[in-house]
Amino acid sequence: MQQTNPAPHPTPAGTPARARTSWNATDLSLIAVFAAVVAASAILPAIPVGQVGVPITLQTLAIMVTGIVLGPWRAGAALSLYVAVALAGLPIFSQFRGGIGVLFGPSAGYIIAFPIAAFAVGFLARIVFRRFDRFRFLALFAACTATSLLITHPFGIVGMMINAKLDLAAAVAADVVFLPGDILKNLAAAAIGLSVVKAFPRLQSRPARRS
Template identity: 40%
Template sequence: MLSTRDLVLCALFAALLAGLGMAPPIPLGFLPVPITAQSLGVMLAGALLGAKRGGLAVLLFVLLVAAGLPLLAGGRGGVGVLMGPTGGFVLAFPVGAFVTGLLAERFATGANPLRLFGTCVVGGVAVVYAGGIPWLSLVAGLPLEKAALGSLAFVPGDLVKAGVAAVAAAAVRRAGVLPAVHA
């Protein structure tokens, strides 16, 4: 059962993801998936809140998007967006936050930015890509290899976001302003 504090933290991180959606998306032109800042929020939710709270926070965000709120980068929202080419990435966000949190609980319980970086890369990049690339292939009618190859263009930016999330999470953990990630 979630405490009032847990519920507030979930709502706060869902709002953080919505706020990161205010940064305009950067289209690449050769893929229908833009570069956005919201995957940074997925990593932060997992690294700071842990598996359960982080996953629930991001799930709340996705449910709000599905309900039609224009919270995704570029002011997009609704089931139609989730069923479009980028939908698999967004639908994988809660799983990415959960895995990031699970790994953070198991392997990065302190404020070590290198360990946190590893958890963010696995959960916030690899897991999200594992959901998004097959979906992109299916919806856009691209061969899986082409969808995967096109997605490589996003890896450098996502690694930078993982680094930012790791450093920020380490600083917040050192400050002790959030409950322990394994709580």
């Protein structure tokens, strides 16, 4: 009697696909596309705040969405590409800045944190999609907020202490003004990221050791 293989079970919406062994052309294209999305979010009108002048932008929103959708390794690669191209001289940082000189400004800590934050929220998002069937929105919001509080803001504070010569209290005070906006952007990122993954679950198909 001929034995037939059972039909594969369909992947539930919003659940990451099975791991692959390496990146393919689609992965590389997604990395480039999301790097461009972050660049577009940076060149939208920025709002400088405080005496230090670090601007409020939509970059953190784009970074969180990138992490949720692409997972840690591809999101980290997308943000590394974005930062590398900008530091090479392309004016795609906020306020049309570019070049290595940006690392000597008050925003340097936030910029250095971008790839790390993208990786971190991507890692946490993977856990959410694997282990949470309910309350995914709240879990993704918590992942974005934890990344902001534990990575983005501390790096930003250290950057202002080094480059703007602020003491710790002054740097924290300068950073606190970004928190309300970050909460709103994290809510939006969780909603957008969850919607994208539900609509295109294959976007999260990933290499086994890279994501």
